[in-house]
Amino acid sequence: MAAVPIPLAVRPALLLGVPNQITLVRTVIAMVIAAIAFRTHDLTWLILGYATYWLGDMADGAVARRRNEESEGGAVFDIVCDRACSFLLAAAFMAAFPETIGPLAVFLVQFGVLDTMLSLSFLLWRGTLSPNYFYKVDDPIYLWNWSKPAKAVNTAAVVISLVIAHHTGAQWLPYTVAIGALVVKVVSSYRLVAILRGRTPAAPRG
Structure with a gap:
């Protein structure tokens, strides 16, 4: 059976797109930092984790608009990643304080x-x-x-x-x-x- 072609309008939502690559990278980095904060109970790591999450969140949106690569799929991916970062950072905050x-x-x-x-x-x-x-x-x-x-x-x-x-x-x-x-x-x-x-x-x- 032949593969179903992906419509052009959907392709920017794939992880191959630069904005979504930024979203993925900033999420992984923020969650790694959150895990370190969870283990160390160090406020400095928590602040660094939130800074990574927020700056990355601004960067992926700005790049998507500049490259004209905004998409529904990318928006949903961003929303999910925001929750992943927020929940792990909040858990680290509660464990430390x-x-x-x-x-x-x-x-x-x-x-x-x-x-x-x-x-x-x-x-x-x-x-x-x-x-x-x-x-x-x-x-x-x-x-x-x-x-x-x-x-x-x-x-x-x-x-x-x-x-x-x-x-x-x-x-x-x-x-x-x-x-x-x-x-x-x-x-x-x-x-x-x-x-x-x-x-x-x-x-x-x-």
Whole structure:
């Protein structure tokens, strides 16, 4: 039986593409660093792991846009790799500093469940290559979740608040940030479901 040809539109999503190679490499490096942090309980390794994850995440998207190689498959691969990095780094954080278990548990619920559902919802609308273009579907959900400020707050603010709490003892801070991010995801999920059920009209950017 002859092999089924791969459509040209799908080929950029393969691991042979440069953006996805970057995603793969940055994920492997970040997870290796997370494993080292897990073993050493060293905050420096944790910070290095998050820096690798974040810088790599920015790099693969920038390269994909510059090379015009954005694709649905690449976006899904990026979303999955983000969760892999976040979960292992969070586990290392909790193992090294047990006081972070509470706020990180809240973060993992919103990022691992609600944010994953929201991030994959772009697949429901043909032609929306990734969550970065969700403003074409609904601008409020995009602004709350994938605008640059929203992305920074979603993960970076939680981690930075954990580091601050570690040095100052202000354990209320990471809880406040994590719960705030959870509220945003709950509101966004409610709006998404309302749009899908026809109860709320979508508001694409004009």
